[in-house]
Amino acid sequence: MKILVINGPNLNMLGVREPEIYGSLTLSEIEDELRNYAKQLDESIVLEFFQSNFEGEIVDKIQNALNNFDGIIINPAAYTHTSVAIADAIASVNIKTVEVHLSNIYSREEFRHNSYIAPKCLGQVAGFSKDSYKMALLGLYGMLK
Ligand code: DQA
Numbered sequence: 693m694k695i696l697v698i699n700g701p702n703l704n705m706l707g708v709r710e711p712e713i714y715g716s717l718t719l720s721e722i723e724d725e726l727r728n729y730a731k732q733l734d735e736s737i738v739l740e741f742f743q744s745n746f747e748g749e750i751v752d753k754i755q756n757a758l759n760n761f762d763g764i765i766i767n768p769a770a771y772t773h774t775s776v777a778i779a780d781a782i783a784s785v786n787i788k789t790v791e792v793h794l795s796n797i798y799s800r801e802e803f804r805h806n807s808y809i810a811p812k813c814l815g816q817v818a819g820f821s822k823d824s825y826k827m828a829l830l831g832l833y834g835m836l837k
Contacts, residue, residue, distance in 0.1 A: 693734070693736055693737050693738065693762050693763070693833070693836055693837070694738045694740070694760065694761045694762050694763075695730075695737060695738070695739050695740070695761065695762065695763045695764070695765060695829065695832065696739075696740050696742065696753070696757050696760075696761040696763070696764045696765070697723070697726065697739055697740065697741045697742070697764075697765045697766075697825070698742050698743075698744075698750060698753060698754070698764065698765070698766040698767070698768075699719060699741075699742070699743040699744075699766075699767050699769070700743075700744065700745075700750060700766070700767060700768045700769035700770065700771050700772075701744070701745040701746075701769045701770055701771065702745065702769055702770065703719055703743055703767060703769050704719055704743050704745070706718050706719045706722065706794075707719075707721075713794075713795050714794050714795065714821075715794065715821045715822060717822055719743060722822045722825060723739075723741050725822060725825075725826070726739065726825045726826060726829065727739055729826045729829065730829060733829070733830065733833055734833065734837070737829075737833065740761070747771055747775055747777055747778065748777075750768070750771065750778055750781075751777050751778060751781045754778070754781040754782060754784075754785055754787075755781055755784065755785060757785055757787055758785045758787070761787060762787070762788070762836050763787060763788045763789065763790075763832045763835075763836050764782070764787050764788070764789040764790070765789070765790050765792055765825060765828045765829060765832060766778075766782075766789060766790070766791055766792065766809065766813075767791070767792045767793060767794070767824075767825075768791065768807075768809050771809075772791070772793070772797070772804075772807045772808065772809055772810075773803055773804055773806055773807065773808070774808070775808055775809070776808055778808070778809060779808040779809050779811070779812050782809065782812040782813065783812045788814050788832060788835055788836060789812065789813045789814065790813055790814055790815055790816070790817065790828040790829075790831055790832050791807065791809050791810050791813045791815070791816040791817070791818075791828075792816075792817050792818070792824045792825055792828045793816070793817070793818035793819065793824060794819075794820075794821050794822065794824055795818065795819060795821075796818050796819030797818050797819075798818070798819075799819070814831065814832065814835055815831060817831070
């Protein structure tokens, strides 16, 4: 089972960026934890990680996932609240996708309460810091296996 894990803009700054909101781990530490969790869940899960600060690169990556990945976990970061293009890309490839957020976007500023991406996804996990990614993987695995 091949799962693509996409992280959007400014998530490469984790560890430095607003640690009171996003925690103190770097993105590569979060990815390592998720890799270990996946191994415990099922040895046959293969994760590929991708981070970009560019909307078009994320769209390209989702399009290229067609026929290459069984599922997608995505933290679209700020593009969650703005990107029709990423939402359309997910709908186009029809790959089972879960949206993830480190923070609880519904307890923050009003502009973070809307997601263009979530309606195209199986579900959304928000507010559990790095564990949001693990919960997303568990849910996606349950739907794919
Ligand atoms: C985020 C929430 C977004 O609103 C924000 O723009 C981010 C991170 C999260 O993981 O909590 O960059 O997606």
